[in-house]
Amino acid sequence: MPPRPPRRDDPVRQRSLRDHNLALVLRHVTAANRPPSRAEIAAASGLTRATVSTIVDELIAGGLVAELEPVSRSGVGRPGTGIVPAGTGPAGLGMEVNVDYLAVCAVDLTGAVRHRQVRRLDQREHSPAQTWQALAELADQALAAVAALGLTPAGGMIAVPGLVEGDMIRIAPNLGWQQVPLPRPGDLGGLRELPLEVANEATLAALGERHATGLRSFLYVSGEIGIGGGIVLDGELFGGSHGWAGEIGHVTIDPQGPDCHCGSRGCLEQYAGEEAIRAAAGLPGRDTAKLEQHAAAGEPAVLAALDAAGSALGVALSSAVNLLDITTVVLGGHYADLIGWLSPALEREFARRVITSDWSPVRVRPSALGADAAMVGAARAVVQGILDDPARFLAARA
Incomplete structure (x- = not known):
């Protein structure tokens, strides 16, 4: 970062x-x-x-x-x-590894997204080395697109759904990764010549949301197959002692609940993760758009599944709101598309459980960046490094 x-x-x-x-x-x-x-x-x-x-x-x-x-x-x-x-010049390359897709984008100094590409690919069926290879292919295509636009890549940032420390991804439960070394320069094609970092996807998404909205304090919650969180307090990302803060998906809803990929039981992901919602709704497959279509059609099982997921979210997030004194929750990832069905139960739990709700109600809003928040936030982190220290960028070009 x-x-x-x-x-x-x-x-x-x-x-x-x-x-x-x-x-x-x-x-x-x-x-x-x-x-x-x-x-x-x-x-x-x-x-x-x-x-x-x-x-x-x-x-x-x-x-x-x-x-x-x-x-x-x-x-x-x-x-x-x-x-x-400058509309031409340096650009940050943001990349995202998620459970069922890879993505890459380029952001210029104005904050505009100049290139975007998403590839649907289930990473649970691949080794980390295969994932890095597939990501390198997307990155090479992005580098070519950036060059065609007259931009100069200034660096890359990879967003991963796990805990990163030093040169290691300690754990990415939904990928099945534990103690996975960060990619080496030779693992990522043309990126070997660029400064490259790796960080948690929800944290980077919160960074992207901060720049997109100007919000000063909020809790960002990303709903995909896993559930991630990012915390922004008074305009600054809060990462905790190791940079691991925000793992809201592994807050316990029921100690006797179903086993979770993290090794615990009854985690929020088992009640409000994308796959958990589809299973409760009786919808096979991995198409979230179909979940929205069935919800819009008013199918009782789907509406009940979304209401239950919203309640579970409310239970977990109420504790976070009480702890952090935050009054805005931003729903990202697929949650942004499902907010109309999740919000009633979520707000019901806030009213019951947040001790300040009578005079300071929690506001729930969709992400301004939607599913692109993590990769845009990753690219924006590279650009922010230039804005904070342009002398370093200029010296590297000399």
């Missing part, structure tokens, strides 16, 4: 002055509601106009920002020239 963005927004002195101010100016450009001029950046940042002009020139030369055509205006003074994030 990229380093946490600095909490400071004032100029500094000595050796870090240039690096800090490069990031300061770049943040002003990317965060602006409209393209700011050099004079406006100077006024907002506290830097001198001469310093801003020098920094902007350097950022333009490095392909990080671009200058618009001057805008004519009446009165005295030079025409205003807006500065914008």
Whole structure:
């Protein structure tokens, strides 16, 4: 994961002055509601106009920002020239390994998704080495697409449905992975030349959601075959001591419940995971769209299964809300499509179990990024690393 963005927004002195101010100016450009001029950046940042002009020139030369055509205006003074994030230049590559699909996307410095590809493939039928090989094929196609768009790949981030520590995926229960080494450079085709990291998919999805919505504090819950969670508090991802926080899918609903892939019993996934919902509804196969179609048709068994899943979610999430003092829950993955049927039972449990519900009710909303949240968040993490430390990116290109 990229380093946490600095909490400071004032100029500094000595050796870090240039690096800090490069990031300061770049943040002003990317965060602006409209393209700011050099004079406006100077006024907002506290830097001198001469310093801003020098920094902007350097950022333009490095392909990080671009200058618009001057805008004519009446009165005295030079025409205003807006500065914008470069539409060409660096791009972050986000990849996702999920139980039944692989996905990859590229995001440019403006945050726009410039390439997206999803391949349906059940990873439970493949070894980790086979999964990395299949992901490398998708990544190579993405690299070719990025090059055709005139972009330069700046790095890659892989989202996995498991716990990552150091150079190891400690456990990914729904993949059947335990103590799986992270892929080596030679395992991922053209990515061997790029900086590459691996992180939890729900955590990265929460990062993507934070950037897409501007929400400052929320609990993100991803509903796929497994259930993942990401926590954002006051604008910052909360990862816990090891970066493993958010494993809401393995909160116990019933200690005597069915066995879970994690080795425990009665976990939330066994009641509200995608496969659990389909089984309770009596629907074979793996097509979530059919689940939606049957629910829309008002089939009693399907509606009952979704209501039960919503109740189980409510039980687990109420404890998290009470613990974290969060008032917004974002439902992602397939939950975003099923929110209309899950929300009534979920909100019913919140009203019963969240101690502050009478005066501070929990808001439930669908993910703005839907099923793409993890891979977009992964790509956005790469881009965020550039925004936080453009000097490092420029030095690597020199």
